[in-house]
Amino acid sequence: MGTIDSELDGGRDLREVIRAEFARLDTADAELVDRLEAQALVAADTEPETRARIALAVVEGAHQIVAGTPPATGPTVGQLSARQLLAAALRPRRTTGSRS
Amino acid sequence: MSELEALPDGTRLLHIGPHKTGTTSVQQAFWDTRELLAEHGVLWAGGLAHPMSAAMAAAGNQLATGQQGAGDERWAELAAEVRESTARMTVVSSEFFSDAPQSRVAGIVQALGSEETRVVITLRPVTRILASQWQQYMQNQPLVKYVGNPDYEGWLDLVLNHPDQHDVSPSFWRRHRHDRLVEKWAEAIGPERLVVVVVDDARPRDILTSFEQLTGLPVGLLQPREASANRSLTLPEVTMLRAFNAGWTDRGWSTADYTRYVRFGAVRHLMTRTPAPGEPPIRTPAWAVQRANEIGAEMAANIARTGVRVNGDLTLLASAEPRSVGDNPAVVEVPDDVVARFAAGLAKVIAETPAREAPANRRAGPLETAVRAHKIRRTRVGPDARPVSETSRWALLRAAAGRVRRRVRSQRRV
Numbered sequence: 098m099g100t101i102d103s104e105l106d107g108g109r110d111l112r113e114v115i116r117a118e119f120a121r122l123d124t125a126d127a128e129l130v131d132r133l134e135a136q137a138l139v140a141a142d143t144e145p146e147t148r149a150r151i152a153l154a155v156v157e158g159a160h161q162i163v164a165g166t167p168p169a170t171g172p173t174v175g176q177l178s179a180r181q182l183l184a185a186a187l188r189p190r191r192t193t194g195s196r197s
Numbered sequence: 198m199s200e201l202e203a204l205p206d207g208t209r210l211l212h213i214g215p216h217k218t219g220t221t222s223v224q225q226a227f228w229d230t231r232e233l234l235a236e237h238g239v240l241w242a243g244g245l246a247h248p249m250s251a252a253m254a255a256a257g258n259q260l261a262t263g264q265q266g267a268g269d270e271r272w273a274e275l276a277a278e279v280r281e282s283t284a285r286m287t288v289v290s291s292e293f294f295s296d297a298p299q300s301r302v303a304g305i306v307q308a309l310g311s312e313e314t315r316v317v318i319t320l321r322p323v324t325r326i327l328a329s330q331w332q333q334y335m336q337n338q339p340l341v342k343y344v345g346n347p348d349y350e351g352w353l354d355l356v357l358n359h360p361d362q363h364d365v366s367p368s369f370w371r372r373h374r375h376d377r378l379v380e381k382w383a384e385a386i387g388p389e390r391l392v393v394v395v396v397d398d399a400r401p402r403d404i405l406t407s408f409e410q411l412t413g414l415p416v417g418l419l420q421p422r423e424a425s426a427n428r429s430l431t432l433p434e435v436t437m438l439r440a441f442n443a444g445w446t447d448r449g450w451s452t453a454d455y456t457r458y459v460r461f462g463a464v465r466h467l468m469t470r471t472p473a474p475g476e477p478p479i480r481t482p483a484w485a486v487q488r489a490n491e492i493g494a495e496m497a498a499n500i501a502r503t504g505v506r507v508n509g510d511l512t513l514l515a516s517a518e519p520r521s522v523g524d525n526p527a528v529v530e531v532p533d534d535v536v537a538r539f540a541a542g543l544a545k546v547i548a549e550t551p552a553r554e555a556p557a558n559r560r561a562g563p564l565e566t567a568v569r570a571h572k573i574r575r576t577r578v579g580p581d582a583r584p585v586s587e588t589s590r591w592a593l594l595r596a597a598a599g600r601v602r603r604r605v606r607s608q609r610r611v
Contacts, residue, residue, distance in 0.1 A: 110533060111533045111537070114533040114534050114537040115533075115536075115537040115540065115541070117537070118534065118537040118538050118540070118541035119537075119540075119541050119544065121541070122541055122544065122545045122548075124545055124548045124549050125548075125549075126548040126549070126572070127548075127589055128587055128588065128589050129544075129547065129548040130544050130545070130548045131589070132587075133543070133544035133547065133548070134541075134544060137537075137540045137541075137544070147440065148437055148440070148531050148535070148536040149437050149438075149440035149441040149443075149444055149536065150444070151536050151537075151540050152437075152441050152463070152536055152539050152540040152543055153441060153444040153445070153448075154540075155540045155543045155544055155547075156445070156450065156458070156543060156547075156564070157448075159543075159547045159564060159568065160564060160567070162571065163564070163567040163568050163570070163571035164567065171584055171585055171586045172584070172585055173581065173582055173583060173584055173585065174580055174581050174582070174583050174584075174585055174588055174592075174593065174596050175579075175581030175582060177585065177596075178600065179597040179598075179600035179601050179604070180597075182585075182593045182594070182596050182597035182600065183593075183594070183597045185585050185593050186590045186591075186593035186594045186597065187590075
């Protein structure tokens with residue numbers, strides 16, 4: 098007892114289940130949830146054989162996000178024009194965008 | 198089960214568990230009925246469904262998220278409330294009192310009122326406790342002594358065949374060597390003031406009836422809650438959790454963060470999941486059932502010798518079978534929604550961390566402290582200074598609309 102079945106496919110279906118579970122969450126901080134969901138989805142892509150890694154990736158992601166390091170390169174809201182902001186809002190993201 | 202005589206008026210009823218003996222159902226039933234209890238002269242002390250931190254402090258323990266001394270304050274408040282109570286019957290219940298060493302038992306009784314205190318111990322056959330207690334340890338694994346990370350079968354071997362070892366969950370027999378528990382408390386309070394209630398899983402309402410009779414409440418007043426809220430983890434769930442715990446420990450993450458985000462966060466969120474029909478439970482092998490019943494027979498005989506009042510059938514301690522007997526599979530299939538629900542639960546509790554410093558009576562772990570600081574920083578940064586990548590679609594659209602409005606206004610002025 099104790100070994101996780103490695104024969105399960107960890108591909109698209111698992112990511113759909115993760116998206117569905119995160120979409121059910123109702124929290125005020127949707128931005129942080131979105132970013133943690135992205136971490137879980139990346140782990141689902143790369144480590145399908147060890148499912149606990151998906152949950153560990155969420156905690157690792159939280160550590161990185163709050164470590165005070167600058168976020169991914171890119172402009173701030175104040176630096177963009179209305180047209181650029183609109184484009185950024187409509188650009189597809191890695192997550193479902195259900196809370197955006 | 199025979200009818201129990203009500204305890205004398207003025208009694209302080211101290212229910213000490215131990216763990217996994219129906220304590221949650223008792224606590225929830227009293228808590229849910231607390232507004233009606235006064236009509237019957239009964240006070241549920243502690244102001245919570247379960248005064249856990251107070252009881253832990255009384256037993257000399259504390260939560261990983263508790264500041265030194267905070268639990269002691271809760272215990273002092275609880276004890277004072279009980280001592281000063283003028284209710285016909287005052288009830289305190291926590292399984293964490295059962296963790297108290299001999300040296301603390303008399304002090305607990307004295308703090309509540311030596312003359313008026315009566316102790317109730319609920320007991321359940323060890324065969325029915327094993328799987329439940331093991332999966333509970335796994336929900337707290339980075340905090341409990343668990344050298345070598347044995348699986349359920351390995352843990353059973355250590356606990357049942359090597360009961361004197363101290364490397365793996367040494368608290369098990371402190372809690373569940375029920376004869377010694379009864380002897381310890383009977384010695385402090387006198388056997389005539391201790392009642393043992395044997396819990397029969399086949400008659401789940403009986404435990405509430407026993408408490409109604411002891412406290413003089415009308416039978417049927419206490420209502421059980423839905424059992425699913427306090428269910429045990431299934432085999433796939435606990436298998437995933439153990440792998441997660443190993444990763445947590447390997448990374449050196451803090452036990453305080455584990456307590457907040459995993460034990461009282463993601464695991465509870467995972468419990469909201471309804472296991473699929475046929476999802477395997479944790480099975481207890483037949484050899485372990487037999488060994489546990491041998492120990493149970495010893496315990497029943499020793500308890501009978503103490504002279505305490507026993508409500509229920511003591512022989513159950515030596516003859517009951519767990520719900521699921523047999524061998525567990527070597528390889529466990531973990532359904533997608535197990536890890537997805539658990540991961541989402543982690544995200545939820547992390548995201549719900551408040552944007553303020555932790556209260557002074559709590560010990561926040563490094564992650565919680567950093568999340569709080571991050572959120573405080575974010576609330577101080579104006580929306581224009583936020584990176585686009587950290588801003589929601591809705592906020593970007595609002596910012597774009599604001600730009601358009603400002604431009605229109607400035608053009609009108611021209």
